[in-house]
Amino acid sequence: MNEKIVCQKCQYYYVTWEPNNPHGCKAYGFKSKMIPSIVVKSSSGKACTFYNPKQRE
DSSP states (O other): OOSOOOGGGBTTEEEEEETTEEEEETTTTEEESSOHHHHHHHHHSSOOSOOOBOOOO
16 A cells, blocks of 8 residues: 555544543544654554545535
8 A cells, every 4th residue: 555644534543532642543542742653663664454445525
């Protein structure tokens, strides 16, 4: 997959409103201070496999 991952455009991304962990990923089930795709890449060495762009209505 060569598509750039922008978590804010993914259906699994959400804002937690928690000051210490403002970014959340429903697919992986975690909250983080950093953007989820960066956490996934640094932890696994691979790009996010759950990225799914939001559908516009």
